[in-house]
Amino acid sequence: GESVGLHLPTLSVQEGDNSIINCAYSNSASDYFIWYKQESGKGPQFIIDIRSNMDKRQGQRVTVLLNKTVKHLSLQIAATQPGDSAVYFCAEYSSASKIIFGSGTRLSIRP
Amino acid sequence: DSGVTQTPKHLITATGQRVTLRCSPRSGDLSVYWYQQSLDQGLQFLIQYYNGEERAKGNILERFSAQQFPDLHSELNLSSLELGDSALYFCASSLKLDEQFFGPGTRLTVL
Numbered sequence: 731g732e733s734v735g736l737h738l739p740t741l742s743v744q745e746g747d748n749s750i751i752n753c754a755y756s757n758s759a760s761d762y763f764i765w766y767k768q769e770s771g772k773g774p775q776f777i778i779d780i781r782s783n784m785d786k787r788q789g790q791r792v793t794v795l796l797n798k799t800v801k802h803l804s805l806q807i808a809a810t811q812p813g814d815s816a817v818y819f820c821a822e823y824s825s826a827s828k829i830i831f832g833s834g835t836r837l838s839i840r841p
Numbered sequence: 842d843s844g845v846t847q848t849p850k851h852l853i854t855a856t857g858q859r860v861t862l863r864c865s866p867r868s869g870d871l872s873v874y875w876y877q878q879s880l881d882q883g884l885q886f887l888i889q890y891y892n893g894e895e896r897a898k899g900n901i902l903e904r905f906s907a908q909q910f911p912d913l914h915s916e917l918n919l920s921s922l923e924l925g926d927s928a929l930y931f932c933a934s935s936l937k938l939d940e941q942f943f944g945p946g947t948r949l950t951v952l
Contacts, residue, residue, distance in 0.1 A: 764940070764941075773944055773945055774943045776940045819884060829897070831884040831885070834883055
């Protein structure tokens, strides 16, 4: 498949370790956030979301943390697996229907 | 399989031409979103339709237009194409402003 973002920052993680991917968002009025995973040659896939009235939300092996004070979002993946290799995007939504995607981070897994 | 379909999968055309990309949303989803993903600019939100009406606009050029039909499928029209329009174009659908389901994308190459 086509490579996405040849100049993306890359996070390299040992298989089995935890991964933390960070995202700084831009609009203080954003009230809804989503993390997407995009594998090579495919469209983005929803991972987890969080609303601005929360600061933490957990899913299966994934946790999203939201710090509105510094406009920062993070995605934590527990026990990273080879199948987690992908580009990860955060997206912010505001009530004005503004949707802004982050530039993405490439997660690479070392065996 | 997200349930969102896009056609064609690949499109190769020349500068100055016009093309139409088609998207069928998931059954029951009322919102359709269009995105452009290029290597150097990441995922850019273009436009959103909700139940046939334009809901939000992002970084969409005047040479581009879209519409959503009564059966909820959507078309993105790109005209006076330039080399820089070469990109992946994704369509996504959702029921509300929440989890979006992305299609497989259309890869446009302008020569």
